Amino acid sequence: MAETRKKLAEIDPVWSQIRDESEQAVQEEPLLGGLIHSSVLHHETLECALAYRCAMKLASGEMSEQLIREICDAAYRDMPSLAQDARADIAAVYDRDPACHRFLQPLLFFKGFQAIQAYRVAHWLWQKGRRDMAYFFQMRISETFGVDIHPAARIGRGIMIDHAHSIVIGETAVVGDNVSMLHSVTLGGTGKEEEDRHPKIADGVLIGAGAKVLGNIRIGECSRVAAGSVVLHDVPPKTTVAGVPAKVVGEAGCAQPSVTMNQILKDAT
Secondary structure (H helix, E strand, O other): OHHHHHHHHHHOHHHHHHHHHHHHHHHHOHHHHHHHHHHHHOOOOHHHHHHHHHHHHHOEOOEOHHHHHHHHHHHHHHOOHHHHHHHHHHHHHHHHOOOOOOOHHHHHOOHHHHHHHHHHHHHHHHHOOOHHHHHHHHHHHHHHHOEEEOOOOEEOOOOEEOOOOOEEEOOOOEEOOOOEEOOOOEEEOOOOOOOOOOOEEOOOOEEOOOOEEEOOOEEOOOOEEOOOOEEOOOEOOOEEEEOOOOEEEEEOOOOOHHHHOOOOOOOOO
């Protein structure tokens, strides 16, 4: 058994780490034993654990846990990249959120991570032409997590949404890899036209709390959007924008702002 666990750890170090942390957590807090066993230790793979967790959070009187889990299981079987994206998201949260001390925490407790994983299944449904079921997932994600992501939006991997309250991401929005955003961020449109109308967020961007990015504009790679800003025009790469309406106020300050999470303007007093 020890040899088997060692091989599994080499194949899937993220899942191995989560299982090890789960066993430790049960010892430290036995009252959580039922939750941790059902959510983690009962499952052989991260994919199974993600499907179970999504089903437990999104189930309601309108849709049973079993049906939602079957949908999630089908998504992970059909598109293995979904689980790889989840692993990258876990690593991103652990690396960037100072309140995250275990890989286990996003899976069990962090609604930003959970909402993104549920969105990924909804996006799979959308791509399969199952639009009504995708909308059902969007509705339940919004009701459960306070995060409203249109299932047609395209979101990369390595995403960290801190606190994740009142996040809105519109239908034609595109979010690149290794993006970080805080609560109350809106990636919205500027009218009711049905064409491409939402922002395109490049890789490595940091979007501060309460920022509104509106319209079919591009936020360049490794840029920063300061908290509370309203962005209505393209943002050049590796710059910082702030204000209402937002203007360029300087460079990004580092090579990877979404990783360092430094939100202080250089000339702030």
